[in-house]
Structure formats: structure tokens, C-alpha cells
Amino acid sequence: MAAWLLRRLAAALxxxxxxxxxxxxxxxxxxxxxxxSPQDRGMDPAIVARLExxxxxxxxxxxxYAKYLVAVLHGELGESFALRRPVADAxxxxxPNTLLLAGxxxxxxxxxxxxxxxxxxxxxRRAGDVVLGNAALFVHSVPTFWLGLLLLLVFAQRxxxxxxxxxxxxxxCRSVASLRCALDRGWHLALPxxxxxxxxxxxxxxxxxxxxxxxxxxxFVRTARAKGLSERRVxxxxxxRNALLPFITLGGLALPFxxxxxxxxxTVFAWPGMxxxxxxxxFQRDYPVVIAAAAAASVLVxxxxxxxxxxxxxxxxxxxxxxx
Amino acid sequence: xxxxxxxxxxxxxxxxLAAVAALRRRARRTARGRRFFRHPAAAPGLVVLAFxxxxxxxxxGLAPYPPRAQLDIVRLADQPPSLRHPLGTDLxxxxxxxxLVYGARVSLGVGALAMLVAVTLGAAVGAAAGYFRRWPDxxxxxxxxxxxxxxxxxVLLVAVALWGHVTLGPLVLLIxxxxxxxxxxxxxxxxxxxxERDFVAAARALGAGPARIILRHVLPNAAAPIxxxxxxxxxxxxxxxAGLSFLGLxxxxxxxxxxxxxxxxxxKMAVAPWAALAPGLAISLVVTAxxxxxxxxxxxxxxxxxxx
Numbered sequence: 001m002a003a004w005l006l007r008r009l010a011a012a013l014x015x016x017x018x019x020x021x022x023x024x025x026x027x028x029x030x031x032x033x034x035x036x037s038p039q040d041r042g043m044d045p046a047i048v049a050r051l052e053x054x055x056x057x058x059x060x061x062x063x064x065y066a067k068y069l070v071a072v073l074h075g076e077l078g079e080s081f082a083l084r085r086p087v088a089d090a091x092x093x094x095x096p097n098t099l100l101l102a103g104x105x106x107x108x109x110x111x112x113x114x115x116x117x118x119x120x121x122x123x124x125r126r127a128g129d130v131v132l133g134n135a136a137l138f139v140h141s142v143p144t145f146w147l148g149l150l151l152l153l154v155f156a157q158r159x160x161x162x163x164x165x166x167x168x169x170x171x172x173c174r175s176v177a178s179l180r181c182a183l184d185r186g187w188h189l190a191l192p193x194x195x196x197x198x199x200x201x202x203x204x205x206x207x208x209x210x211x212x213x214x215x216x217x218x219x220f221v222r223t224a225r226a227k228g229l230s231e232r233r234v235x236x237x238x239x240x241r242n243a244l245l246p247f248i249t250l251g252g253l254a255l256p257f258x259x260x261x262x263x264x265x266x267t268v269f270a271w272p273g274m275x276x277x278x279x280x281x282x283f284q285r286d287y288p289v290v291i292a293a294a295a296a297a298s299v300l301v302x303x304x305x306x307x308x309x310x311x312x313x314x315x316x317x318x319x320x321x322x323x324x
Numbered sequence: 325x326x327x328x329x330x331x332x333x334x335x336x337x338x339x340x341l342a343a344v345a346a347l348r349r350r351a352r353r354t355a356r357g358r359r360f361f362r363h364p365a366a367a368p369g370l371v372v373l374a375f376x377x378x379x380x381x382x383x384x385g386l387a388p389y390p391p392r393a394q395l396d397i398v399r400l401a402d403q404p405p406s407l408r409h410p411l412g413t414d415l416x417x418x419x420x421x422x423x424l425v426y427g428a429r430v431s432l433g434v435g436a437l438a439m440l441v442a443v444t445l446g447a448a449v450g451a452a453a454g455y456f457r458r459w460p461d462x463x464x465x466x467x468x469x470x471x472x473x474x475x476x477x478x479v480l481l482v483a484v485a486l487w488g489h490v491t492l493g494p495l496v497l498l499i500x501x502x503x504x505x506x507x508x509x510x511x512x513x514x515x516x517x518x519x520e521r522d523f524v525a526a527a528r529a530l531g532a533g534p535a536r537i538i539l540r541h542v543l544p545n546a547a548a549p550i551x552x553x554x555x556x557x558x559x560x561x562x563x564x565x566a567g568l569s570f571l572g573l574x575x576x577x578x579x580x581x582x583x584x585x586x587x588x589x590x591x592k593m594a595v596a597p598w599a600a601l602a603p604g605l606a607i608s609l610v611v612t613a614x615x616x617x618x619x620x621x622x623x624x625x626x627x628x629x630x631x632x
Contacts, residue, residue: 011469018470023482030486134365141559141611143566146586146604153593260477264567278478279571282485290482298473 008309012302019298023291024068028061055081068291078288082281087292090277095296097167098273101196101266102258104189108197109204109254110247116201117208122235124213133209140202145264148195152268155191162191165270192269196261200254207250211243218242245316252308256301332385340374356624363620372613376606380428387422391580394418402596414599415592420585424602427580431607434496434575435562441500442561443507443554450511451538451546455519464508471505477567484573492575495568499561507553514546521545548625555618559611566607582607 052058056067071078077087116136120129139147156164163169168185215221216239224238225231263275270276274293281289344367351357360366379386388408389395400417403409411420453464479502484490490498518524519542527541543550562582568574569583570590577584582603589600 014466015470015473019474022470022474026482027486130364137365137615138608138612141563141615142608143563143570143586143604145567145570146600146607149586149590149593149600150604153597157594256472256475259475260567263475263477263481264570267571279481282481285486294474294478294482297475297478301473301475 004313005310008306012306015302016295016299020069020072020291020295021065023294024065027287027290028064055079077292080281080286080289082284082286083289087288090289091274091292091296094272094274094277097271098259098262098266098275100167100189101192101262101271101273102255104193105196105200105258105261106251106254108193109200110251112197112201113204114208114247116205117212118235118240120205120209121212121216122231124209129209133206136202136205138202139198140206142199144195144199144261145268147199148192148265148268151191151195163188167271192265192271195265195268196258199261200257203257204250204254207246208243211246212239215239215243245312248308248311248315251311252305255304259297259300326388329386329388332382333379336378336382336386337375340371340378343374344370360620360624363616363623365616366620369613369616369620372609373617376428376432376610376613379425380432383425383429387419387425389419389422391423391426392418392578393422402592402599404596405598411602412596412598414585414588415596416588420599420602423580423585424582424606427582427585427603428606430492430575430579430581431562431565431583432610434492434499434565434581435558437496438499438503438561438565439554439558441497442503442557443550445500446504446507446553447511447543447550449504450508451515451543453508454512454515455534455538455542457516461512465512468505468508471502476502477564480564480568481571481573484568490573490576492579495574499564503557503561507550507557510549510553511546514549515542518542518545548622551625552618552622555614555621559614559618562607562611562614 049058056064059067068078075088077091079085080087080090083090116132120132123129152164155161165188167188168181169188172181172184212235216235221234221239224234229238259275262271262273263279265271266273266275267279274296278290278293278297280286281293347370348361348367351361395413395417397417400413401415403413403417405412409419409421411424414420414423449464449468453461480498483498484495487494515538524537524541527537532540565574565581566583566586569581570587572584572587574583575581577588585603586600589596589598589603593600
């Protein structure tokens with residue numbers, strides 16, 4: 001187990017390193033420089049040259065790469081061109097917001113998905129299951145950002161039940177100082193988390209229903225029923241426990257989905273997280289931020305799948321095989 | 325929109341219904357066909373797809389106005405749905421219905437072509453990795469690991485934004501090139517089991533080379549997961565295109581795509597919600613249809629994985 005874990009950790013590190021290298025190369029090989037985009041070439045060449053010297057962009061690419069790697073190993077992510085502050089600071093500010101949004105969405109995703117999946121499996125192929133199944137399929141096919149726009153239009157602009165964007169009220173609550181301010185944060189979080197969570201829950205429900213139905217066909221379920229246990233007990237205690245494994249895989253898979261969704265949903269709801277930071281940085285050709293954000297996203301994805309693998313091995317003794 | 329356009333629309337709907345009915349009659353003859361249509365949503369899903377494809381092909385006959393024409397920016401902008409403009413007009417006074425019909429060409433075309441690129445590449449890489457095993461397998465699968473660790477939309481954003489404005493062709497290629505990783509894993513797993521079967525050994529004994537064995541014997545027997553993942557993948561690509569266009573990095577503006585129609589309608593959401601609602605609904609409907617058809621295809625081609 002320990003050797004396996006070490007191997008997986010090494011592989012994860014290698015992947016993140018590869019992503020970092022890839023992002024670095026892709027960005028520096030793209031036409032234009034941070035100060036001159038391919039569209040506009042009107043800037044004074046002398047000024048461009050001075051700026052490039054200032055940020056070390058005039059050195060040969062391998063030298064830049066080596067310097068960057070050494071800095072990263074020292075925990076230095078460089079200085080943002082556009083924000084004029086360390087990249088690490090900007091990331092540290094945006095990451096908690098994205099994690100909060102993704103965490104809330106994941107909670108909703110799994111809670112709602114599990115409830116729906118169990119309900120549907122209990123009434124498989126009956127009216128309730130068919131209606132919910134088709135509804136879930138539709139919701140899962142809706143573009144997340146469009147659903148966000150819709151909720152924004154109805155619940156924020158028309159009904160004024162929720163704020164139109166941001167993480168908190170900038171005037172009344174600068175930090176989470178009181179209960180009221182914590183509630184204010186939750187109030188701002190509701191719509192974006194709902195947008196991401198509902199679309200995810202529709203997919204989770206489909207998986208959960210299928211997993212539960214598969215378990216319900218097995219022998220031990222028949223035994224439990226033959227013992228005269230109530231259907232509720234069979235379903236919720238015997239079957240559900242064994243149908244929870246896919247949840248672990250889904251949890252690992254949900255991270256890329258949530259991060260992708262976050263890029264768009266954060267834009268819709270003006271949520272100052274990683275996605276918005278990255279999108280803004282891309283438009284401003286802010287190389288250090290783009291590379292760091294790509295690496296951070298891949299770290300999250302790799303950690304997610306690693307955590308899923310470890311949890312899987314802990315939860316299911318059958319697959320604690322070497323080299324898995 | 326004149327009576328003639330409504331008539332053409334009804335004809336398109338009837339044509340879609342007739343096509344699916346004919347397909348269903350023919351499908352009854354085979355076990356696979358019967359399994360496909362046993363899925364309760366298979367037939368409605370196919371009708372939706374057939375209808376949208378028909379409207380996309382017959383766009384010039386169904387759209388009352390040219391999709392890029394700004395009719396009268398002073399008096400006809402942000403008009404609510406009416407008989408003349410069944411889905412209203414957008415902020416530049418363009419007819420939303422006409423743009424929707426022409427946008428179907430772009431959105432469906434991008435989805436199908438990008439998926440074709442992704443599936444071809446994924447099948448090639450998966451087949452090579454699964455058939456040759458050893459170092460090609462190890463190398464290719466490490467590449468796939470890296471590809472899967474990067475959120476796809478992120479790669480696309482970086483590529484599109486840094487290379488300046490990307491036209492439709494390169495956009496399709498980019499979306500395809502970032503989407504083959506999951507397919508290659510599926511195909512590899514399938515190929516690993518197919519290559520051990522007797523008919524592959526027989527082909528090898530007859531002196532067939534690896535290329536011939538892979539193309540003629542291995543891939544046709546690993547086709548089921550490829551087809552299913554392609555059907556499900558088109559919907560994903562359409563959602564991705566919509567997201568990119570929404571951020572202003574997808575299909576370049578005057579050309580209508582469902583994604584950039586939402587982007588155009590967004591700022592006027594409070595005044596003229598129809599401009600963003602119609603394309604969003606269209607995407608949702610088509611992706612739902614693609615997902616149900618994909619589910620039904622899985623039931624039909626791969627009876628082991630019973631889903632619904």
C-alpha cells in the first residue's frame with residue numbers, strides 16, 4: 001500500500017510538472033508577446049524592448065524556463081504583469097473563493113443526486129422514475145452558464161431574492177465578522193452554487209440509480225428480502241452501502257467538471273475565483289498568472305483522482321491489488 | 325415570417341417524423357434495432373435530431389431574413405416575439421429565428437466535425453497503445469494522463485486567446501485535438517481484450533501486418549464503445565463551443581452560432597430575454613436528444629451494459 005501510494009504520488013507530481021512545462025511552452029510559442037498582441041503592433045519598439053528586459057523576456061527560452069523552474073521549486077510563482085503583484089498572492093486570494101463555490105456545489109450535487117438516485121431506483125420504471133429520469137437528462141444537457149443566466153434573470157433581476165453577483169456585500173461586510181455577514185456570504189453563494197450543483201446532481205442521480213439497480217439484482221439483497229426485512233431497510237441499509245462506491249469515483253471526476261463549470265459560472269456571477277482570474281489573465285496576456293492557474297487547476301484535478309483512488313482502496317478491499 | 329415559411333417549417337417537421345418512422349420500420353428486422361427502439365426516449369430523441377438537421381440543411385428556405393442582416397437598428401431592435409419575428413429580434417435588430425436556423429448549421433457542424441477529429445485520433449491512439457502494448461502503450465497513456473489532468477476549457481481558452489482570433493476551421497481542429505483522451509482510454513481497454521481473440525491470431529498467422537489487423541479485425545470489433553462515446557461526445561462539444569463563444573473566444577461574431585447568440589443576448593437579458601433564451605433552449609434540447617440516442621445506442625450495441 002505504501003509503495004503503491006508513493007508510486008501514485010510520483011506520477012501525480014510528474015503530471016503536474018508536465019502541465020507546467022506544456023503551459024510554459026504553449027504560451028511562449030504563441031505569436032506576440034505579453035506587451036504586443038498579434039492584433040495591435042502600434043507600441044513603440046523601444047518601450048516594448050525595455051519592458052521585456054525588465055521581466056526577463058528577452059533571454060533565450062531555455063534560460064527563461066530554467067529560471068522559472070528554479071523559482072517554482074523555491075515556491076516563487078513570479079510577478080503578475082497586469083496586476084503588479086506576486087502571482088502567489090492573487091492565487092491565494094482566488095483559490096478559497098473557487099473552493100468555497102466548488103465545495104458548496106459538490107455538496108448539493110451529491111446530496112440531491114443521491115436522494116434522486118435512491119428515489120428513482122426504488123420506483124424503477126414507474127411513472128415517478130421516468131419523469132424524473134427525463135428531467136434529469138434534460139438538466140444535465142443544459143449549458144451551465146446559460147442556466148446561471150436564467151437563474152440570475154429570474155431570481156436576482158426580476159424577483160430580487162438574491163444578489164446579482166460577487167461574494168459578499170462590500171460595504172456592510174468586509175470580512176466574516178458576524179453571523180449576519182456569514183449569512184450574507186451564503187446568500188451570495190446560493191445562485192452560483194445552485195447553478196453548478198443542480199447540473200452536476202442530474203448526472204450523479206443517473207449514476208446512482210444505475211449503481212443501486214445493479215446491487216438490487218444481487219443475491220444478498222434477495223436474502224435480505226427473504227429474511228422479511230422491510231423494503232426500506234433493504235434499500236437504505238443493505239443495498240445503498242454497496243452502491244456508494246461509484247460516489248468515490250464520481251467525486252474525483254466531479255472536480256474537472258466543477259472547475260470547467262466554475263470558469264463560466266464565475267464569469268456570469270462576477271465571482272472572483274480561479275476561473276475568472278484565469279480568464280482575465282488570458283485576455284491580458286498575463287503569462288505568469290496563466291501558467292500558474294493552469295498548474296493549480298491540474299494540481300486540483302490530479303489530487304482529486306488520487307484521493308479517489310486512495311479512498312477506493314480503503315473502502316473496497318477487493319481492489320487493493322498492486323499496480324492498480 | 326410568411327405563411328410560406330410556416331409551411332416549410334411544418335414540412336421539415338413532417339420530413340423528420342417520416343424519416344424516423346421509416347428507420348424504425350427497418351430497425352424492427354434486427355435484434356439490435358429492436359433493442360435501440362426499446363429505449364423509451366430513443367424515438368423522440370431521433371425525431372428532434374432529424375428535425376434540427378433538416379432545418380439546418382434547409383436553412384435558406386426556413387429563414388425569412390438573412391442571419392446577419394440588421395433590419396432596422398432604430399425601430400426593430402429588441403422586439404418581442406411576433407408573427408413577423410416568431411422569436412423576436414436581438415439588440416442589433418437581427419431576426420432571432422433566422423439566426424437560430426443558420427446557427428444550427430454552425431453549432432451542429434462544429435460539434436460533429438470536432439467529434440470526428442477527436443474520435444479518429446482517440447481510436448488511432450487507443451488502438452496503437454492497446455495493440456502494441458509495451459513502450460508505445462506506456463508512452464501514449466502517460467500523454468493521456470497529462471491530457472486528462474488539464475481542464476479542457478482552459479486549454480482551449482489559452483490556445484484561442486493567445487493565437488489571436490481563430491477562424492472556424494482551426495477552432496474545430498483545436499476542440500477535436502483536446503477531446504480525444506477519454507476515447508483513447510476506452511478504445512485501448514477494448515483493444516486489449518479483442519487482440520487476444522482467436523481471429524486475430526488467425527489473421528497474424530496468415531501473415532497480415534499490424535496495420536491491416538488493427539483496421540480490419542481489431543477496430544471493427546471494438547466499434548461499440550467508439551460509436552457510443554462519439555454520440556455522447558457531440559453534445560459535450562456543443563456545450564463547450566457554447567461556453568467558448570459565450571466568453572467571446574468561440575465562433576467569430578457576425579456568424580451566428582448558438583453559443584455566441586447567447587453571448588449577444590446576455591447584456592440585454594433584462595429587456596429582451598428571448599434573444600438568449602431561444603439558443604439556450606435549442607442547445608439543451610439537442611444535447612438532451614444526443615444523450616438519449618447515445619444511451620439507446622449503448623443498449624443496442626452493448627447488451628452487457630444495461631443502463632435504463
